[in-house]
Amino acid sequence: xxxxxxxxxxxxxxxxxxxSDSFNxxxxxxxxxxxxxxxxxxxxxxxGSFRTNEGILEYTAPNALTAGTVIEFTxxxxxFSSESGSFLLSTSGDQVIAYQGTVAVPTFxxxxxxxxxxxxxxxxxxxxxxxPPGLTEGIHAVAVxxxxxxxxxxDNSTYNESIISGTQEELLAAIxxxxxxxxxxxFISDLADGPFTVIGGGxxxxxxxxxxxKRNSGRTTGCARKCSELEWGQCPI
Numbered sequence: 001x002x003x004x005x006x007x008x009x010x011x012x013x014x015x016x017x018x019x020s021d022s023f024n025x026x027x028x029x030x031x032x033x034x035x036x037x038x039x040x041x042x043x044x045x046x047x048g049s050f051r052t053n054e055g056i057l058e059y060t061a062p063n064a065l066t067a068g069t070v071i072e073f074t075x076x077x078x079x080f081s082s083e084s085g086s087f088l089l090s091t092s093g094d095q096v097i098a099y100q101g102t103v104a105v106p107t108f109x110x111x112x113x114x115x116x117x118x119x120x121x122x123x124x125x126x127x128x129x130x131x132p133p134g135l136t137e138g139i140h141a142v143a144v145x146x147x148x149x150x151x152x153x154x155d156n157s158t159y160n161e162s163i164i165s166g167t168q169e170e171l172l173a174a175i176x177x178x179x180x181x182x183x184x185x186x187f188i189s190d191l192a193d194g195p196f197t198v199i200g201g202g203x204x205x206x207x208x209x210x211x212x213x214k215r216n217s218g219r220t221t222g223c224a225r226k227c228s229e230l231e232w233g234q235c236p237i
Contacts (some may be wrong), residue, residue: 002061003031005100005109007140009036012096012112013070013174014158014191017089022074023096025110026175026196027067028168035061037109039073041087043129044111045123050103053126055087065077067168067201070194090115090127093145097132099146108132109140115153116145117178125150139172144181154183158191165197169200 014024018047023039039057042050057073058081065071076082077160093115099106109130113119119131119141128150137139144157162181163174182188 003029003035004107005029005031005035005037006107007109007134007136008108008172009066009109010098011110012098013094013175013193014188015089015094016041016112016143016156016188016191017110017114018081018155018185019092020074021087021089022169022191023112024070024072024191025098025171026160026194027065027069027071027125028171028198029067030209031061031065031203033061033063036100038083038099039087039107040097040099041089042085042121043120043126044095044132047132048130050106051126052103052122053085055085055089056083056103057081057085062141064113067198068194068196070196072191087212088117091155092127092151093155094127095129097129099132101143106132108134111135111141112157112211114152114155114157114183116143117142117148117152120150139194140176141178142178142181144178146183155184155185156187156188157181157183161192161194163178165193165199165230167199171196171198 009029010025010027012025016022036057040116042054060079062079095113097111098109101107114129123130145153159175160180170227
């Protein structure tokens with residue numbers, strides 16, 4: 001049976017809108033094979049509904065995955081498919097919002113916004129978003145733009161990995177703190193990728209996408225290389 005997720009069960013840890021769009025996310029709870037998570041650059045309107053003129057991606061877990069696994073999106077292939085529209089992040093800032101359910105009745109899980117250091121109130125442009133219902137900024141959502149004004153943006157931003165080991169709550173607090181993100185208007189090649197250790201998140205193990213594997217031309221997009229050694233720090237990267 002696929003896993004039903006709640007707010008904060010994953011966290012988006014990086015976004016690139018320059019060159020090829022990409023983002024990374026980390027699982028903060030175990031998930032079962034076949035679990036589906038949707039990612040969209042559609043913003044959320046003031047009434048809590050989606051603006052529906054952009055794109056939706058569907059990630060499907062190929063097998064059971066453990067809390068701490070980092071998954072990378074670099075294009076529609078492998079475990080990522082296009083659900084609808086065209087997922088194309090704006091270089092004027094944008095958002096990536098994770099959810100389960102349907103567009104009409106979503107369960108929001110995590111949100112990152114790069115167009116401002118604040119979520120909008122009454123968003124009125126395709127690269128803007130109100131805070132999704134059920135998410136709390138600083139816990140399940142983070143706005144990582146250059147300043148508080150609309151369009152005071154970064155094209156690209158990544159979590160600085162200041163904390164990579166802790167409980168789900170501790171990791172969420174760190175990842176959803178905009179002070180722990182580095183933004184740039186130039187492509188960021190070294191995005192956050194762990195390893196993360198989620199204490200109490202199912203089996204306490206350490207997992208990572210190895211930097212070396214990311215640079216390997218044979219690496220499969222959407223896959224996460226993982227290690228669950230008996231002692232932390234022994235993952236062969």
